[in-house]
Amino acid sequence: QSALTQPPSASGSPGQSVTISCTGTSSDVGGENYVSWYQQLPGKVPKLMIYEVNKRPSGVPDRFSGSKSGNTASLTVSGLQGEDEADYYCSSYAGSNSVVFGGGTKLTVL
Amino acid sequence: QVLLQESGPGLVKPSETLSLTCTVSGYSISRGYYWGWIRQPPGKGLEWIGSMYHSGSTYYNPSLKSRVTISVDTSKNQLSLKLRSVTAADTAVYYCARDIVLFGVRFDPWGQGILVTVSS
Numbered sequence: 001q002s003a004l005t006q007p008p009s010a011s012g013s014p015g016q017s018v019t020i021s022c023t024g025t026s027s028d029v030g031g032e033n034y035v036s037w038y039q040q041l042p043g044k045v046p047k048l049m050i051y052e053v054n055k056r057p058s059g060v061p062d063r064f065s066g067s068k069s070g071n072t073a074s075l076t077v078s079g080l081q082g083e084d085e086a087d088y089y090c091s092s093y094a095g096s097n098s099v100v101f102g103g104g105t106k107l108t109v110l
Numbered sequence: 111q112v113l114l115q116e117s118g119p120g121l122v123k124p125s126e127t128l129s130l131t132c133t134v135s136g137y138s139i140s141r142g143y144y145w146g147w148i149r150q151p152p153g154k155g156l157e158w159i160g161s162m163y164h165s166g167s168t169y170y171n172p173s174l175k176s177r178v179t180i181s182v183d184t185s186k187n188q189l190s191l192k193l194r195s196v197t198a199a200d201t202a203v204y205y206c207a208r209d210i211v212l213f214g215v216r217f218d219p220w221g222q223g224i225l226v227t228v229s230s
Contacts, residue, residue, distance in 0.1 A: 001172070003155065036215040038156070045205065046148075046156065048218040057218060089156050091215040097169045099158040099215055 001094045004029065004102035011108040012080045020105045022073040022090030028100055030071035034093040037066060037075045040104075041086045049088075050075060077107070085109045112136045114206050114221035122228050128196050132189040132206030132221055140164045140184040144209035146217060147180060147191045149202040152225075157202075159191065161209045169212070196228045 005023040012018035022029065022037075029035055037050040048057050050066035053073065063078045073092070077084055087104045094100040118130035132145070139145060146161035160170035162180045170178050179192040189206055203225050207217035 032213075034211075034214050036217075038217075045220045045222055046217075047220075048216065051216040052214065091156070091158075091217075093213040093215060096172070097213065098172060099161075099213060101156040101158065104155045 001028070001096075001098055001100050004090055004092060004100055006088075006090060006102040006105045008103070009106045009108065011110055012077075013110045014080050014082065016080050017076060017078045018080060018107065019074050019076045020088055020090075020107065022075070022092075022102050024071050024073075024092055024100070026071055028071075028092040028094040029068065029073050029090075031095060032093050033068070035066070035068055035073040036091045037064075038089045038091065039084075039086045040089065046089065080109050082109050112208060112219055114208070114219060116204060116206055116221045116224040118224060118226070120225060120227060122196055122200075122226060123230050124197055124228055125195055128191070128193040128200060128204075128226055128228070130191045130204055130206075130224060130226070132191075134187050134189065134208075137208075138184075139182055139187050139189070144212045145182065145189045146207050146209040147189075148205045148207060148217065148220075150205070150223075151199075151202040159193075159204075161212060162189065163212070198228050200226070201228045202226060 038046040090102040147159040203223040210216040
């Protein structure tokens with residue numbers, strides 16, 4: 001299986017919205033609704049932000065939302081804040097009893 | 111509160127076996143959930159290594175399957191990882207995490223991670 005495709009970088013100003021894409025195939029992102037997003041602050045442990053495409057774990061601000069269309073999933077961060085500056089990784093069930101991650105996107109708050 | 115803590119050698123020689131342990135506190139592994147290992151080479155992205163249920167059901171990344179063994183010791187509430195015949199490409203931070211729904215890619219929480227360097 002190949003890693004999911006994410007843009008290396010994304011940016012936005014405080015208060016703006018930014019969307020990060022995650023492109024796969026019909027065997028992974030486009031298959032089951034098992035797509036998650038993880039936030040990794042500099043030097044920290046990845047944190048689950050979105051699961052099953054658009055569900056938020058308890059404690060995650062509703063500024064974070066997820067969606068999917070075909071083979072592409074998206075994470076949208078609304079009302080950008082400085083604390084949102086981090087690396088973001090998508091992940092998906094890849095079929096054949098396997099899991100795949102994206103290459104990661106570095107989000108910069110300008 | 112479920113907490114996970116990885117432990118093991120920080121340096122492994124090429125061709126040898128990397129062995130790590132993940133100690134779980136705040137939840138008994140034998141009660142349920144899958145438990146997984148994920149790694150991250152320095153400056154790079156995440157890679158799923160595999161996941162295991164306490165009963166023994168185990169699933170591995172096809173690219174690592176021939177070299178990996180994940181096991182569980184319910185008496186110690188620990189998860190272990192063995193990766194054989196390591197090379198420099200296996201240098202990474204290794205994380206253990208609770209795998210809430212098998213293949214649901216819902217890893218939460220994660221351990222703090224342990225950096226393992228493969229070098230002679």
